[in-house]
Amino acid sequence: MKFEPEELAAGASPLIAVSSVDGNHGNHGNHGAVTTTAIKARAGEWRPLFRHECAFGPDAFGHVMENLIQNPNINSSWLFRADILVQNTTTQATPGPPGSAPAPLPAPLPAPSFAGFELTRTIVRRLVPRNTLRDKPLDQTCLIYASASQGQTETQAQSLVVYLPHVSAASEMPFYHPVVRGIAFLHQWDAAQGRGSVSLSYLYFAEGDHERGDSEVTKLTRTALHLLAVVYKHGKGRLAGYEKRVHHDQLISQARVQNTYARLKKKYARELIQSWAESTDPEKHVFEDLCIAAFLLELWDDMHGGGLGPLRFPGFVDIGCGNGLLVHILNREGFQGWGFDARARKSWAAYNAKVKTRDGSEQDTLRELILLPPHVNRDGLAGSALDRVHDGRFPKGTFIISNHADELTPWTPILAALSDCPFLAIPCCSHNLAGERYRAPAPKDKTKADSAYSSLVVWVAGIAADCGWDVEQEMLRIPSTRNTALLGRRRRAAAPPVVGLQAVVDKYGGTAGYLESVMKLMMTSGHEH
Incomplete structure (x- = not known):
């Protein structure tokens, strides 16, 4: 059914x-924004804007709304x-995970009692904007109600x-x-007919706001239409048996990575x-x-036991x-490392730096080198080209990054x-x-x-x-469709010895033609993703 x-x-x-x-939700002084006037206003009239018939039942609606509460970025x-x-049931209040919010935690706003409904769950969430320089986070109470037992039929x-x-x-x-002041999503269901409806209502700040004809009301109406459309779309998907195939934040929590990203963005992005x-x-x-x-x-903080600093980093x-650029950012954060590519880029003039090695000598952080692993035949390579060869051996424990490295992936x-x-x-081109x-x-x-990309990821x-x-x-939250990261930080007890790696190379096609491919790469201009 079209929306x-x-x-x-x-x-x-x-x-x-x-x-x-x-x-009666505890000490409301924690959030400081609720006044007696505001509490009374929440008993005002909720104005319905849109309603749509639906074929998904209460379970699907509940699942959709739970997901939207957890992931507001779906809507904006x-x-x-x-x-x-904070998460409240009728008997227990449970704060979020450690470090997810500063203390003290905000108390939920007073819950309106709606005729024919019973409050079953209360959640307080903090909406975290992408740009904290422009927008502030916003705390929001999310109230979940079900039909009151005395008003419910079979x-x-x-x-x-x-x-x-x-x-x-x-x-x-x-x-x-x-x-x-508030947004309400109502799902009404007739099990005998196998159909129902979903609707959206607003609680405006001032009585009569909805009757104004200005651009702000137009924007509010457009937003309401979008919010209801998302609920309807996800409800239909749930009914059709849709299961999410892409799962983010499997290795590190979303909050940790995004908080660090926000710090780095504020510190470096404009420059x-x-x-x-x-x-x-x-x-x-x-x-x-x-x-x-x-x-x-x-x-790296997880891998090295927390409290990671440059002196402990290998x-x-x-x-x-x-x-x-990635090498440049990590170096500026105090973590020593370097990178190489077959050809230099314009950016290297600004990003390259001199660093001291373990033996006390100085080396560039960005170097023009070609990779020739020990498994590749070097016959025919001579002269100045030998000075640009790296055999792919690194000090034990060095963290290897391969970000859209194509031939090296x-x-x-x-x-x-x-x-x-x-x-x-992070694979890219195959x-x-x-x-x-x-x-x-x-x-x-x-x-x-x-797909070609999925096949590449599975193959690597x-x-x-x-x-x-x-x-x-891990599916990284980066502005690229090539966002799958493969991580190796532990080897199995039955891992093959180094001498057995040649068998792996042979199994996956061998290296015939590698030297010729690399020499061609040295003669062509570098490319970006």
């Missing part, structure tokens, strides 16, 4: 009615996430979810939230964008590498480092096993071990997509597994 909602007239009868406001690209600060049921922002005046509302030397889109590359840097910083190398887990180094590979363009075979696991993960790595996977 074609019924628009309810300004004078339409309310679909929900407040009988009283329950203020201005938002990063929601931090769940075949008919109602569910209600209400959002109440923690503000006392319209002027306090951030840009990303509708300028209303890096304004000084961009390449011909590519500066914002895409800067924001993407800041995201990857944030993930790496949090990952170093990193970025193979196929491209413009060198399938080599990453092999090099990591060769030197006993952890690695992070190449085989000989450095040639290659379409990896479709995954045998039919639950995996058979297979190489890593055969090298003895316990392969972990």
Whole structure:
């Protein structure tokens, strides 16, 4: 069924009615925004805007609303996430995870009592914007109601979810939230008919706000239409058996990475964008590498037991480092490492630095080198080209980064096993071990997509597994469709010895033609992703 909602007239009868406001939720002085006037206002009239028939029942509606409460970024690209600060049932209050919110936690706003409904759950979430320099976070009470037992029949049921922002005046509302006191989603269901409806109502700041004809009301109406459309779309998907295939934040929590990203963005983004030397889109590359840097910083903190500092860090190398921006950011954060690529980039003039090595000598952080692993025949390579060769051996424990490294991507887990180094590979364009363009075979696991990119990821993960790595996977929150990260930080007890890696290389096609491919790469201009 196409989304074609019924628009309810300004004078339409309310679909929900407040009988009283329950203020017994503890000390409301914590949030400081609720006044007696504001509490009374929440007992005002909720104005319905749109309603749409639906074929999904209360369970699907509840699942959809739970997901939208947890992930407000689905509704607004201005938002990063929601931090769940407090969760109440009728018997217990449970704060969010440690570190997710500063103490003291805000108390829920007083819950309106709606005729025919019982309050079953209360959640306080903090909406975290992408740009904290422009918008402030907003605390919001989310109230979940079910049909009151005395008003419920065997075949008919109602569910209600209400959002109440923690503000006392319209002027306090951030840009990303509708300028209303509350938003209500009502689901009405007739089990005998197998159909129902879902609707959206607003509680305006002032009586008569909905009758104004200005642009703000137009914006509020457009926002209401969007919010209801999202609920309807996700409800239909739930009914059709949709299961989410992409799962983010499997290795590190969303809040940790995004908080670090926000810090890095505030510290570096403007400067890096304004000084961009390449011909590519500066914002895409800067924001993407800041995201990857944030993930790496949090990952390294986990790997090294917390409290990670430059003196304890074993170093990193970025193979196929491209413009060198990621190396530059990580170095500026105090973590020593370097990168190399077959050809220098314009940016290197600004990003390259001199660092002292363990033997006291100085070296560049960005170097023009080609990778020739020990498994590749070097016959025919001579002269100045030998000075630009790196054999892919690194000090034990060095963290290997392979970010859209193309020809070097399938080599990453092999090099990591060769030197006993952890690695992070973010595949992009598909190449085989000989450095040639290659379409990896479709995954045998039919639950995996058979796209070229999915096939590449599964193929590289297979190489890593055969090298003895316990392969972990994360879908990075970066502005790129090539956002799958493969992580190897632990090797299995039965991992093959270094001498057995040649068998892995042979199994995945060998290296015939690698030297020729690399020599061609040295003669062509560098490319960016």
